[in-house]
Amino acid sequence: MIRVLLVDDETLVRTGLRLILNPAEDVEVVGEAGDGREAVDAVARHRPDVVLMDVRMPTMDGLAASEELQRRADPPKIIMLTTFALDDYVHRALRAGAVGFLLKDTEPRDLLGAVRTVAAGSAMLSPTVTKRLLTTFAETEQSEVEKFRRRLDVLTAREHDVIRAVARGLSNAEIARELFMSEATVKAHVSRSLSKLGFRNRVQAAILVHDAGLD
Structure with missing residues (x-):
């Protein structure tokens, strides 16, 4: 319930x-x-x-x-x-x-x-x-964009791909199909990425990707 x-x-x-x-x-x-x-x-x-x-x-x-x-x-x-x-x-x-x-x-x-x-x-x-x-509401100066991009440097290349897909609003199933991986793997990537970035949820990650100019 x-x-x-x-x-x-x-x-x-x-x-x-x-x-x-x-x-x-x-x-x-x-x-x-x-x-x-x-x-x-x-x-x-x-x-x-x-x-x-x-x-x-x-x-x-x-x-x-x-x-x-x-x-x-x-x-x-x-x-x-x-x-x-x-x-x-x-x-x-x-x-x-x-x-x-x-x-x-x-x-x-x-x-x-x-x-x-x-x-x-x-x-x-x-x-x-x-x-x-x-x-x-996420418009930023270029210097700020670079700062946001550096925050994403903690991610692996695959985690980077997954988080950018999250920022596009894709579900785990849609990401799995697009990136040719299982939903369980996508879920694991999302969880690890949020942990590395210090975020609670996907919305915060999506905002960061946007602020970094990568959406």
Whole structure:
């Protein structure tokens, strides 16, 4: 069972999300919060697997809450929610460890699919809006690009190939087919690469590849 926490300052939005998720046999909404501070407390209380987090809220916004949660030993998977296609600070949340980004007008089946995807340990890199965010908010000077490229030097040539494929939003199965290796081998490469880079998830690796100008 996937345990989900809903975080939004609008009761109507939380109610709508609950109505979408509750019918699923493998998903349980374990709690709600109206702002980021309540969300941090609710995570400690309910221990959700996935948090659907609004970006703009009073008291503490979703970005600050996401950053605080990522400092914990075992943070939940966080999907950022917003009304805006290009929110000013979502890239900051992705860097802090959020694993997805959805617009609030996302189709119900896609919302449910996103919850299942991140709960299974994958990142949401395929949606067009996420790619737009990575493109828009990861612009850097050339000197910074070189610095990011040097961070990737710790990877072997094969790990480098795999991480660049991850940055393109490919699943392990798709990477295996493209690079002619087994899914188990791909999974091992991804795990070792994230460990070497000091990252928690695939989104952070994808951002680094983009910042290095290699996507």
